[in-house]
Amino acid sequence: xxxxxxxxxxxxxxxxxxxxxxxxxxxxxxxxxxxxxxxxxxxxxxxxxxxxxxxxxxxxxxxxxxxxxxxxxxxxxxxxxxxxxxxxxxxxxxxxxxxxxxxxxxxxxxxxxxxxxxxxxxxxxxxxxxxxxxxxxxxxxxxxxxxxxxxxxxxxxxxxxxxxxxxxxxxxxxxxxxxxxxxxxxxxxxxxxxxxxxxxxxxxxxxxxxxxxxxxxxxxxxxxxxxxxxxxxxxxxxxxxxxxxxxxxxxxxxxxxxxxxxxxxxxxxxxxxxxxxxxxxxxxxxxxxxxxxxxxxxxxx
Numbered sequence: 001x002x003x004x005x006x007x008x009x010x011x012x013x014x015x016x017x018x019x020x021x022x023x024x025x026x027x028x029x030x031x032x033x034x035x036x037x038x039x040x041x042x043x044x045x046x047x048x049x050x051x052x053x054x055x056x057x058x059x060x061x062x063x064x065x066x067x068x069x070x071x072x073x074x075x076x077x078x079x080x081x082x083x084x085x086x087x088x089x090x091x092x093x094x095x096x097x098x099x100x101x102x103x104x105x106x107x108x109x110x111x112x113x114x115x116x117x118x119x120x121x122x123x124x125x126x127x128x129x130x131x132x133x134x135x136x137x138x139x140x141x142x143x144x145x146x147x148x149x150x151x152x153x154x155x156x157x158x159x160x161x162x163x164x165x166x167x168x169x170x171x172x173x174x175x176x177x178x179x180x181x182x183x184x185x186x187x188x189x190x191x192x193x194x195x196x197x198x199x200x201x202x203x204x205x206x207x208x209x210x211x212x213x214x215x216x217x218x219x220x221x222x223x224x225x226x227x228x229x230x231x232x233x234x235x236x237x238x239x240x241x242x243x244x245x246x247x248x249x250x251x252x253x254x255x256x257x258x259x260x261x262x263x264x265x266x267x268x269x270x271x272x273x274x275x276x277x278x279x280x281x282x283x284x285x286x287x288x289x290x291x292x293x294x295x296x297x298x299x300x301x
Contacts, residue, residue: 072180
C-alpha cells in the first residue's frame, strides 16, 4: 500500500468526524448570529406559576385572544381560589384538568369578584394581530402559524388559537357562556384540533409538562378521578408579578428571522440520523424554542 493510498484511507475514515465538527460549528455560528432581539421574556403580568407537591408548572396567558377569561382567571388567582382546588381529571392522550371538585355542592369555593359566566372567546381579526404563517397543509384551517409564540390558525380573515400539545383551555358545560376559568385543562396528548373554536384557549405551558403527563390516569368516564384519594391537590397558583420566584427562560420571538430559520430546519431535517428529510411540517410539530436567560440579559417583560 502506497503512502498516498494510506493517506486517502485515513481521510475517508475521518470524513464523518470532520463533517460533524463542521455542522456543530455551523450551529454555533447560527446561535451567535442570534441577538437578544430574537428572544423575549414572558410578561410577568401574564405568567402563572402552578405549584404541585412535585414542582412548578409555568403557564403563559394569552389575553390578546381571551381578555375576559384571562381577567377572570387573574381574579381567581389573586383571591387564592385555585389553592383550594385539585387536579380532577387525567385522560390518556388527551388532557389534564383541574378545578374545584366540590363545584356543584354547597361547599364550593366562592368566586368573590370573579364572574361565574363568560362567553366564549375564539377569534381576532387577521389585521389585529401579528400572524406569522408557516407553509403547512392543515386539515382544520386554510392557514396556520404563530401569534406571539402561540400556535394559531386562520381562514384568511380571522385568527384563532390551536389545540396543540401544552395548550391551556377553559372547561365548559353545554352552554357557550358556561366557562369562566375556574376549571382549566392542558393538552397532554395528540393535538385535539377538533376542539378548535369550540373551547376557549387561554394560554400554553412553558415548562413543567412532565409533572402533568406523568400523573395517574383517571379510572372514571373521560379520565375523571372517582375518589377523594385520587385527587391531586393544587399547592398554589400565582401570577409571576405577585410572586418572589422568577421564570428563568426566554422565548424565541415567532416574528423573528431566527424563528423562520427554526421552522425551515424543522421542515427539512438535515441531521445524519434522518433517512427522509420530510420537507413538510405540521403546526403542532414546530415547537417554539426556549433558552436559559443569559447572565448579561436584562429582566424586562
